Amino acid sequence: MSEMPWYNKGLFSSLNLRQKTLLTIGLTALVLFIVFISGMMIDANLPTNFSIKMQGPSFEHIFGTDWMGRDMFIRTIKGLSLSIVIGLGASIISSIIATILAFIASFNKYCDTFVSWLIDLFASIPHILLIMMISIGLGKGAFGVIMAVAFSHWVNLTRVLRAEVLQIKTSEYVALSSKFGRSKLWIAKEHILPLVLSQIFVGTLLVFPHAIMHESSVTFLGFGLSPHEPAIGIILSESMSYLAMGAWWLAFFPGASLLIVVLLFDIIGDNLKRLFDPSEANN
Amino acid sequence: MNLKANNISFSYNKKREILKDVSLSLNSNQIIGLIGDSGSGKSTLCKILAGYITNYDGDVTIDGKKIPDKDFYPVQLIFQHPEKTMNPKWKMEKVLTESWNPPQNLKDMFGLKDNWLTRWPNELSGGELQRFSILRALNPKTKFIIADEISTMLDALTQVQIWEALINYSKANNIGILAVSHDIELLEVLCDDILHFEDINNL
Ligand SMILES: Nc1ncnc2c1ncn2[C@@H]1O[C@H](COP(=O)(O)OP(=O)(O)O)[C@@H](O)[C@H]1O
Ligand SMILES: [Mg+2]
Numbered sequence: 341m342s343e344m345p346w347y348n349k350g351l352f353s354s355l356n357l358r359q360k361t362l363l364t365i366g367l368t369a370l371v372l373f374i375v376f377i378s379g380m381m382i383d384a385n386l387p388t389n390f391s392i393k394m395q396g397p398s399f400e401h402i403f404g405t406d407w408m409g410r411d412m413f414i415r416t417i418k419g420l421s422l423s424i425v426i427g428l429g430a431s432i433i434s435s436i437i438a439t440i441l442a443f444i445a446s447f448n449k450y451c452d453t454f455v456s457w458l459i460d461l462f463a464s465i466p467h468i469l470l471i472m473m474i475s476i477g478l479g480k481g482a483f484g485v486i487m488a489v490a491f492s493h494w495v496n497l498t499r500v501l502r503a504e505v506l507q508i509k510t511s512e513y514v515a516l517s518s519k520f521g522r523s524k525l526w527i528a529k530e531h532i533l534p535l536v537l538s539q540i541f542v543g544t545l546l547v548f549p550h551a552i553m554h555e556s557s558v559t560f561l562g563f564g565l566s567p568h569e570p571a572i573g574i575i576l577s578e579s580m581s582y583l584a585m586g587a588w589w590l591a592f593f594p595g596a597s598l599l600i601v602v603l604l605f606d607i608i609g610d611n612l613k614r615l616f617d618p619s620e621a622n623n
Numbered sequence: 624m625n626l627k628a629n630n631i632s633f634s635y636n637k638k639r640e641i642l643k644d645v646s647l648s649l650n651s652n653q654i655i656g657l658i659g660d661s662g663s664g665k666s667t668l669c670k671i672l673a674g675y676i677t678n679y680d681g682d683v684t685i686d687g688k689k690i691p692d693k694d695f696y697p698v699q700l701i702f703q704h705p706e707k708t709m710n711p712k713w714k715m716e717k718v719l720t721e722s723w724n725p726p727q728n729l730k731d732m733f734g735l736k737d738n739w740l741t742r743w744p745n746e747l748s749g750g751e752l753q754r755f756s757i758l759r760a761l762n763p764k765t766k767f768i769i770a771d772e773i774s775t776m777l778d779a780l781t782q783v784q785i786w787e788a789l790i791n792y793s794k795a796n797n798i799g800i801l802a803v804s805h806d807i808e809l810l811e812v813l814c815d816d817i818l819h820f821e822d823i824n825n826l
Contacts, residue, residue, distance in 0.1 A: 515675055519696040519699065520759075535710075
């Protein structure tokens, strides 16, 4: 049994581990969902009001205002929801790629060698470089960024899935299953898929924080989203010009919010992993 | 029926031969014991008899015919470690019925409790799991059972109960048993005849 994470300790001590894990997942998902939905309902063209430009945090504008007098809290929520959409798109596509490649690798030795080679190749290129190249190649923008992040983040999950499938395929219970007269298709469906599905699900969630961070950093560097797509990366890169003037809140709050969202996704991924691991979940 | 292994030779790699010209014969009404040093290749021979290893020299036949591999395999191997032969994410009910649905009286004979069926494999002891492995192997299509150290991990009482039930069922249903063990006293009680692995392996 591994150590409980800090956010599970002491809290709700009357619940059992499984219930606590579910509660943590539920609450975290709810927070993210609220951020996402409220962001979606905000019009990207926020009202400008130059009479209140460049104000620090106050009760009226808790994250302050920018150089056009736009409320930074609203911009941050909008930015986060865009980041979540892009992160979600990238995670799902990268998981699809990983699943297909792991499936191909399980056909025979040659396919496996090919997939391993592909994994090594992509793993040897630094993520950020790969993302920039793909993003530029696909004309930047949301589509370019989603594809770039997806095509650079399938490696880990593919490795995990390939190893998992291999282990299950060579297990005694699969060998026995075929001696009970079960077909290859039945074995794939009943033995392999359920074990791998939870891995895919958790893998997708664990890619999410990376996807959001990378999306923001390529955008920040100018190789990602355009200023018309005001995700957190754009907000951060714009704020850089004002940082020297002492407008720290323009970078601090959006940056901190981004980190919190990333952390929340990490918590969900971690807890799901805990939930799906039968040796731990059954306690 | 008669299960025959003819001149089986096998090695996992070029470095070391494990089996050389091993032959043995087992009738449906027989319980034959096989005893030998650990690491000598008994489990390897078991896997060949039960169709788990196929790239060996020689042949394994039932009544002189090759054993078809597509359907339920008539020679069923019961492993020493039952937990490895069960999908960790399946409840015991599914683990059992993957082979067949044994009648209640047979479950009772092996002391299988109904509430075990809704548990996961890691919630049962080795002895409890081994009862499931044996029941799975007693599918009506089974003609021979290879029992590879199946009671090594069990306490004496469980060992007696399991063997008694297994032998009763096999006698009644004309199933031949090859019982592998390093416990000569156990084999002397159970078996009609005892083979020494060193004698049949011509290394
Ligand atoms: N999958 C394998 N690959 C390579 N060598 C193996 C494998 N399985 C067993 N061996 C080796 O073959 C020999 C015989 O093993 P085994 O048949 O398990 O012996 P026994 O059941 O009599 O103890 C041992 O030396 C063992 O190390
Ligand atoms: Mg052995």
